[in-house]
Every structure is written in structure tokens, then in C-alpha cells.
Amino acid sequence: MASAYIMERVFNFSAGPSTIALEVLEKAQSELVNYGTSGMSVMEMSHRSADFEAIRAGAENALRKLMSIPDNYRVLFMHGGATAQFAAIPLNLMTRNGKADYVLSGQFSKKASVEAAKYGDVAIAASSAGANFAFIPATTRESFRPDADYVHICYNNTIFGTRYPYIPDTGDIPLVADMSSCIASEPVDVSKFGVIYAGAQKNFGIAGLGIVIIRDDLIGHEREITPAVMSYRLAAENNSMYNTPPCWSIYMTKLVAEHLLEQGGLTAAKERNEAKANLLYDYLDHQSFYLSPVDAPSRSIMNVVFRTEDTEMDKEFVAEAARAGMKGLKGHKAVGGIRASIYNAMPIEGVEKLVAFMKQFAQQHEPNA
Numbered sequence: 001m002a003s004a005y006i007m008e009r010v011f012n013f014s015a016g017p018s019t020i021a022l023e024v025l026e027k028a029q030s031e032l033v034n035y036g037t038s039g040m041s042v043m044e045m046s047h048r049s050a051d052f053e054a055i056r057a058g059a060e061n062a063l064r065k066l067m068s069i070p071d072n073y074r075v076l077f078m079h080g081g082a083t084a085q086f087a088a089i090p091l092n093l094m095t096r097n098g099k100a101d102y103v104l105s106g107q108f109s110k111k112a113s114v115e116a117a118k119y120g121d122v123a124i125a126a127s128s129a130g131a132n133f134a135f136i137p138a139t140t141r142e143s144f145r146p147d148a149d150y151v152h153i154c155y156n157n158t159i160f161g162t163r164y165p166y167i168p169d170t171g172d173i174p175l176v177a178d179m180s181s182c183i184a185s186e187p188v189d190v191s192k193f194g195v196i197y198a199g200a201q202k203n204f205g206i207a208g209l210g211i212v213i214i215r216d217d218l219i220g221h222e223r224e225i226t227p228a229v230m231s232y233r234l235a236a237e238n239n240s241m242y243n244t245p246p247c248w249s250i251y252m253t254k255l256v257a258e259h260l261l262e263q264g265g266l267t268a269a270k271e272r273n274e275a276k277a278n279l280l281y282d283y284l285d286h287q288s289f290y291l292s293p294v295d296a297p298s299r300s301i302m303n304v305v306f307r308t309e310d311t312e313m314d315k316e317f318v319a320e321a322a323r324a325g326m327k328g329l330k331g332h333k334a335v336g337g338i339r340a341s342i343y344n345a346m347p348i349e350g351v352e353k354l355v356a357f358m359k360q361f362a363q364q365h366e367p368n369a
């Protein structure tokens with residue numbers, strides 16, 4: 001029988017850092033003080049040791065298998081989460097014509113574009129800012145400057161609850177995608193992208209790690225001023241160990257990736273994630289107490305955003321839900337309201353419990369809803 005402290009775990013709907021499968025945490029716990037036959041913790045181990053190199057290679061291999069990453073792509077483990085990549089991308093890629101095109105679909109794509117503009121000529125190719133980011137803007141090849149060094153998108157908008165319903169056609173221009181809050185949530189055709197990157201702490205591990213999946217011909221063109229720790233060339237040449245990498249974060253991503261493989265890979269993950277998201281959206285579509293601000297075709301299956309008509313009521317919802325064992329439901333400070341982040345590791349039981357709570361809360365506060 002599970003011990004009391006495990007039974008007291010709540011359903012954690014936090015956007016990030018976020019819920020991790022109990023099996024993964026327990027595996028980490030079982031190996032915490034003595035990893036394999038090493039006689040020490042992963043946290044104490046030299047990153048140059050054979051044991052750690054096997055962990056790094058294991059993480060890469062699990063990721064390759066899980067995401068069907070083609071052989072001409074490198075997998076790099078870097079420092080500084082996704083935000084470091086906001087600078088690393090222009091430093092490494094905005095080097096042929098010094099131009100890049102960004103699609104604005106939320107706060108993180110905006111931050112990425114502001115960071116890139118420090119290094120060159122950034123154009124906004126399309127934006128849904130005027131509609132408070134309620135949808136993913138449509139683009140065609142003609143939306144982008146033909147001499148842009150790359151096009152940048154944010155594939156899943158964690159704060160606004162939207163996800164790309166299509167992969168933009170950029171012709172020969174490399175497409176760069178921030179997948180921090182949706183990496184490994186469903187199968188994607190990696191070959192359609194020049195770079196996919198993600199901070200690990202939402203759907204794929206813990207904080208501090210930036211995962212970069214990059215087509216190999218895009219490596220090696222960085223500016224001279226590129227900090228060594230942000231250079232894709234140095235990361236690739238040194239198997240992500242130019243300096244001491246975030247070892248424990250890499251180990252956790254390995255465990256998460258292996259656990260996903262054991263559970264049937266990304267096709268199965270997508271089915272589970274859609275089933276969870278559909279429970280919430282179906283309920284939202286058939287009632288009038290809660291408002292769902294996102295246009296249906298752009299709805300995220302990872303972050304479900306909604307609110308009541310009253311900000312005080314939203315606060316009460318979040319507080320009452322926490323008392324009932326569902327934490328982390330407060331919307332991002334930029335938008336307020338309520339947000340349920342239902343990443344891979346959120347079991348359907350958590351979403352069922354949330355929908356039951358939403359019904360009960362609506363009944364109590366507006367009996368005719």
C-alpha cells in the first residue's frame with residue numbers, strides 16, 4: 001500500500017514546473033543515493049564519467065526513439081531553459097542575412113522576438129495580439145521575407161492556451177519552433193523543422209535544461225560574439241559537455257522519455273492527452289457559467305484556459321479547488337482567470353475530478369447554469 005505522504009499528493013495543474021509521473025519520481029528516489037553500481041548519486045558524479053555519459057546517451061537515444069528524430073538532426077542539452085534559446089537562436093542562426101521573421105502568438109513568442117531584435121532585423125510576419133492572442137495567426141509562404149534566415153513560431157502558447165493547428169509552410173527558410181509546453185505531447189514530423197527547442201520543466205522533466213533538436217547543416221554558422229555556453233557548434237562538438245551540463249535535469253528527462261516509451265510512445269500519449277482535453281472542452285462548450293476565450297481550432301491540448309465573469313469568483317474557484325486537492329489552477333498573471341495545465345503526466349482522473357468540481361462550483365454560484 002502507498003505510504004501516506006504519497007497518498008497526500010495532489011493533482012498538480014501548474015503550468016511549469018509541473019506534474020511528473022509518480023513512477024518517474026519513485027524511480028529517481030530509488031536511485032537517488034546510489035545510482036546503479038556507481039556507489040554514488042547522479043548529483044555527485046563526474047559529468048565525464050562513463051556512468052554519466054551513459055545517462056546522457058540514454059536520454060538522447062530515448063528522445064530520438066520517442067520523437068522519431070531523423071539521423072541528420074542533433075540533440076543538444078543546454079543550459080538556461082527556453083529563455084536562453086531566445087538569444088541562442090539569433091546568435092547561431094541569424095547570420096546569413098541578419099534577418100528573421102517571428103509570428104506573434106503570445107507572450108513567449110513576443111519575448112523571443114524582443115530578444116532576437118537585439119541581434120538583427122526582426123520582422124513580425126503575423127500576429128494575433130489584436131485579438132488578445134485568442135487564436136494562432138494563419139500564414140502562407142508569402143507571409144515571410146524570402147531572405148529571412150529563419151522563421152520563429154511558438155507551437156503551444158502556455159499562457160493563452162493555444163496550439164498551432166498546422167505546421168507553417170516556410171519554403172526553404174528554416175522553421176524554428178518553441179515547443180516548451182508541448183514537446184512529446186503528440187507525434188510531430190521533426191523533418192519539417194530546422195530547430196525544435198524546449199525548456200524541460202513543463203512536459204519533459206525539470207527546470208534548468210534546454211533541449212535543442214537541430215538539423216545538422218544549421219550548426220556551425222554562429223557569430224563570433226556568441227557566448228560559448230550558447231554555441232550550437234561547441235555543444236555538438238562536445239556531446240553537450242562543453243562545460244558541466246545540468247546533469248540531474250538530463251537524468252530526469254531520460255526517465256521521463258523512457259517512461260513515455262513504456263507507455264506506448266507519442267501516438268498513445270496523444271490519445272490520452274486528447275481524451276483529457278476533450279473532457280474539459282466538451283464541458284466548457286455545453287454550459288454558460290465559464291468562458292473559454294480561445295477559438296476552437298487553435299485550442300491547446302496541454303493548457304486549457306477559462307474563467308468566470310468575475311475575477312473575485314475566479315480567485316474563489318482557485319482557492320476552493322486547492323482545498324479539494326487540485327492545485328496550480330491560477331491563470332498566468334498576464335491574463336488572469338483559470339488555467340488547467342494537463343501535461344502528459346496528468347492522469348485522466350485529475351481532469352475528471354476537475355470537471356466534477358467545475359460543475360459543482362457552477363451549481364453553487366449560479367444554480368441555473
Ligand SMILES: *Cc1c(COP(=O)(O)O)cnc(C)c1O
Nearest residue numbers: 081082083108158178180181199
Ligand atoms: C515556460 C516557457 C518558456 C520559458 O521557459 P524557461 O525555461 O523558464 O526559460 C518559453 N516558451 C514557452 C512556450 C514556455 O511555456
